[in-house]
Amino acid sequence: MYTKNFSNSRMEVKGNNGCSAPIIRKPFKHIVLTVPSSDLDNFNTVFYVQPQYINQALHLANAFQGAIDPLNLNFNFEKALQIANGIPNSAIVKTLNQSVIQQTVEISVMVEQLKKIIQEVLGLVINSTSFWNSVEATIKGTFTNLDTQIDEAWIFWHSLSAHNTSYYYNILFSIQNEDTGAVMAVLPLAFEVSVDVEKQKVLFFTIKDSARYEVKMKALTLVQALHSSNAPIVDIFNVNNYNLYHSNHKIIQNLNLSN
Numbered sequence: 566m567y568t569k570n571f572s573n574s575r576m577e578v579k580g581n582n583g584c585s586a587p588i589i590r591k592p593f594k595h596i597v598l599t600v601p602s603s604d605l606d607n608f609n610t611v612f613y614v615q616p617q618y619i620n621q622a623l624h625l626a627n628a629f630q631g632a633i634d635p636l637n638l639n640f641n642f643e644k645a646l647q648i649a650n651g652i653p654n655s656a657i658v659k660t661l662n663q664s665v666i667q668q669t670v671e672i673s674v675m676v677e678q679l680k681k682i683i684q685e686v687l688g689l690v691i692n693s694t695s696f697w698n699s700v701e702a703t704i705k706g707t708f709t710n711l712d713t714q715i716d717e718a719w720i721f722w723h724s725l726s727a728h729n730t731s732y733y734y735n736i737l738f739s740i741q742n743e744d745t746g747a748v749m750a751v752l753p754l755a756f757e758v759s760v761d762v763e764k765q766k767v768l769f770f771t772i773k774d775s776a777r778y779e780v781k782m783k784a785l786t787l788v789q790a791l792h793s794s795n796a797p798i799v800d801i802f803n804v805n806n807y808n809l810y811h812s813n814h815k816i817i818q819n820l821n822l823s824n
Contacts, residue, residue, distance in 0.1 A: 607633045608737035609719040611703055613696045614749065615741060617793035621749055622739040625789065628652060629737065629753040638721035638733045640755030642783045655789040658688035658750070666780035673772040676704045679782070686784050687752055691744045700738065705772060707734045707756055712768040722764065730767045731759040747791055754784035 607630060612622045632645035642662045649657050665682055666675055680701055691697070706714065714720055724731035734756045741749040760767055761777040770776075 606630060607635075607638050607718050608735050608753065609703060609706070609717070610737045611699050611739070613693070613699065613738070613740045613742065618741050618749060618791060621789070621792060622741070622751070625652070625739065625749070625751045625787070626737050626753075629751070632753070633735060637723055638719070638735060639723075640733070640735055640753070640783050642755075642785075645753060645783070645785060649785060649787045652787065652789060655787050658786040658788055659686050660785040661686045662783050663781065664779065665782045666778050669775060669777045671773065671775040672705075672708050672770060675708065675778060675780075676701060676772065679704050679780075682782065683752070683754070683784070686754070686786055687738075687750065688786050689740075689745060689750055689788075691740060691742075693740075693742060693744065696740055696742075703736055703738075707736070707758070709770050709772055709774075711770065715768065724759075725764050727763055729759060729761055730764040731757075733757055741791065745788070748788040749791055750786055750788045752784060752786045754782060757781040757783075 606626070608626060610626055612619065614622050628648055629645060631648055632641050633639070634641065642660075646657070646660070649655070661682070666678065670678075680697070683700060683704070684697075711720070719735045721733045722730070723733060736754050736756075738752040738754075739749060740752075757780070759779040767776075
């Protein structure tokens with residue numbers, strides 16, 4: 566499944582003669598892929614990268630899989646930091662490990678609050694509307710239409726009662742475009758959600774529903790110098806054919822960091 570998105574946004578630069586010349590962003594396709602994999606994957610992954618960097622995005626995601634407890638899908642924040650610190654040609658931009666929601670709130674309002682927090686944790690200025698629309702849709706999916714995700718690998722129902730539902734929900738975003746420059750940014754994040762409603766009702770929540778929520782968020786943003794791959798598509802989805810730690814002498818610099 567894919568949808569076409571054409572950007573009409575322009576930038577202007579000054580030429581040698583002092584005249585302005587428009588820089589027109591290239592059109593792009595937003596493609597959603599569902600592929601078989603022999604590798605354990607407990608993230609709801611969203612990649613916003615050029616094709617030659619899919620390999621890198623996949624293997625960064627696979628690296629952070631090691632921070633997830635396979636028994637209960639709990640995201641170990643300290644383990645994630647250890648993994649991040651061991652990835653070459655990379656740097657940690659920002660981290661977050663705290664409660665972010667403790668209130669009775671409409672889900673649509675909570676989604677906007679969490680989107681702003683993610684923008685802050687990402688630590689990069691990303692101007693792509695399409696990317697942020699994908700982020701918003703993924704956050705909505707953390708709290709709505711859960712009946713369609715009940716058995717997915719990124720969600721774990723860890724405490725249920727007649728008056729409360731608690732679950733883990735793991736997401737990973739990767740972005741590489743003109744805003745990130747010579748690096749790829751990866752943002753693994755985990756929501757620990759507790760809502761004062763029974764599970765059967767939570768499964769069918771919409772963005773217009775309200776409830777008492779407590780949400781803890783664990784996240785970090787890591788950037789790694791780009792290295793492209795021309796591997797056949799079959800090899801791209803086989804982690805055994807790729808080495809995340811191969812030699813790369815690019816230097817991480819000139820990041821477009823938000824304040």
